[in-house]
Amino acid sequence: MSKIGLWVITFVLLATTIAGCWSVHELDTLAIIMGTGLDKAEDPDKIRLVAQVAVPAELGGVPGEGGGGGAKATTLAITTGYTVRDAAQNLSRYFSRIAYWPDMQILVIGEEAAREGISPLLDFWNRQEQPFRSLWVMVAKGEAKDIFAAEDYLEKISAVGIAKLINESGQASLTRKSRLLDVTRDLASPGVSPVLTRIEAVDQAEGKKRIRVAGSAVFRGDRLTGWLDESATRGLLWITGEVQSGAIVVQCPDGEKRDVSLKIRRAKSQIIPEEKDGRIAIRVEIDVEGDLGDQTCPINLTTPEHWRSLERRQAAIIENESAAALRLAQEEFQTDIFGFGATIRRKFPREWEEMEQSWDEEGFPRLEVTINVTSKLRRPGLILQPNRSR
Template sequence: MKRWLALVLIVMVTMTTCGCWSRRELDTLGVVMGMGIDRAKEDGKISLTIQILKPAEAKKGTTGEGVWTITSSGYTVFDAFRNATMQSERELFLSHNKVIVIGEELARAGIAPLVDFLDRAHEPRRLSYFVIAKGEAKDIILAEHEQESIPAKAIENMIKLYGDTSMAASVNLHEFLKMLASKTTDPIASRIELIGAEGMEREEDSQKRLRLTGAAAFLSDKLVGWLNRSETRGFNWIVGKVKSGIIVVKSPIDESQYVSIEIIRASSKIIPEIQDGKVSVTVKINQEGNFKEQMSNVNLTQPELFSSLERRQAEVIRNEIDAVLQKAQKEWGADIFGFGEAVRREFPKVWKGLEERWHDEFQNVEVRVQVDAKLRRTGVISTPAKSR
């Protein structure tokens, strides 16, 4: 018994004297909420802009004042981080990081070197959203927000709401890295930009508002171009990430008036085929919508008009898909849709010969789009209030 007591004592003593290495109190932490990575002015260096939480202010909820920002530079991302601590009185803590913004210039030069640290270190989370800034990432981080006291949180919430329109890509680091690691699939990320002066009452506000404007497409790890909003929804249709959104079609009776249809659910299926060594892909879209608004004053809630609306709805979807296919496939040759993976899964034997030259082959793949669009419900009224 005495021996064991002595042992327990030794453990206790060693723990008290040399424990606590990794201990950090909450008030010694600088919680990083968002980060932006840009190319620095100096050659070959990386400039890092990080947004650090000020807990007391953030709790008060004063708009946009819950954080402060540091900009630092270094040869690697981690180097820049550690350099940033020299301007911070608190140890930087990355686990609660919400968004990672990459500047356009750096993204065009290749993104793989930047994400290694984010994947390898234990603190950063793969659930942070991955966003490409049109312009400089620093501007995005410094942008102002009316409601949220933590700007990074505001950006996160914006991306989370992508499903209301499905016109933006919602990609977190985890998904991005998965696409990046794939041998054939090219990654895609959210695109964010500062919007201009129009519509703002005060002059100083005008330059500092953010808007999600679609997606950034990559070829291998380099940014090749941007998808605008409807093209992004085209992309989301193909990969089955459309959650909701509005499809605006012209009224079948009065071409000058519009009808809005709310997407209730949508799914997609990518079916690859190989005939005579030629790869073709069929994309099947199943979509259901609700009739939500009409601006004409005719009664559209009749079966034959409904099916006409359905056709128009399918037409819109097809156009969106065609647009994105045109850009990604024909213009860039970037397989952001994962057609290569689909072919590999269905035809592993053929794929062996195809893998090396997939990117050349991809541009020649014939893509057939089949849209099955349905209109389900009319809302709580049938005819408009002022009907003819």
């Protein structure tokens, strides 16, 4: 017998006999979890875990058969436990299949659970070997369980719908997109407080619940302290430079109460820490480019004066929104959601060491912040004037 033959036999024998099949999980033994919600349980020490599990038989198989029918594509599994891992393992009490987490799209944290700190709730996901870091993490207004009771307009699996909703939320830029990676990074870095997506289930016609993703949840350390509404959220995003797109509605320059909306094309920001009279201050440069979106007033806006006044109005709105967000953070929440501390740390590491201890309590609320907005309007679209212009 040749040598290679012996080697191959050793190899295959080793593989088949010793190995057994430890990590084998056939697809039909898995419960594919699409979304998870974490709430406080009735027992104050415990966590309630809500898992949305896909029902594959309703989703795949031979096209044309199955699928479409009236059966639901997902089912909910609810367990409790002292930690997330504990609750997750407890799923096996109710579920005949092995929980399969890696394809989870969203993690929803209930309001009350978030108020007690999210770090213990996130540990499990970061520790897993599967790719969780681009998982969307959000805070529910109310209980996370209710989110999964709502239906999506298009997707059979509401978790997938929510993930897509957040992914495309840059269209309006009215909420903070927060992946597990971002949250972990913010929690670990000194001088930044995490801000998460806010999600709620709202009643709509025909008694159905629908999902709304708007606004954001503000944290101090890892505890939820309050909410930012939509315009304040956009104020936050202006300062951090995360605005992707959206509309700004300004008053028409003709003075009447007619609206003009401007489409945001590009927004950048720069946070510059400076030394000012022996104290460190922050200057925020926001640079916005937009187009004329549409107008309801019947005047020609493409004249130089009107155009310039539109730009000024755009700048004013952005300034107002940012200032509102800043005021909320500094006065009401006293938490550095903008990461000003981190930028100071980068530029003035020595000074930062002194400020770090009492940053959220003293440093940040008293920080002097100036916001400068440069606003440009580039194009009026493909028509120059409304058709009944004077």
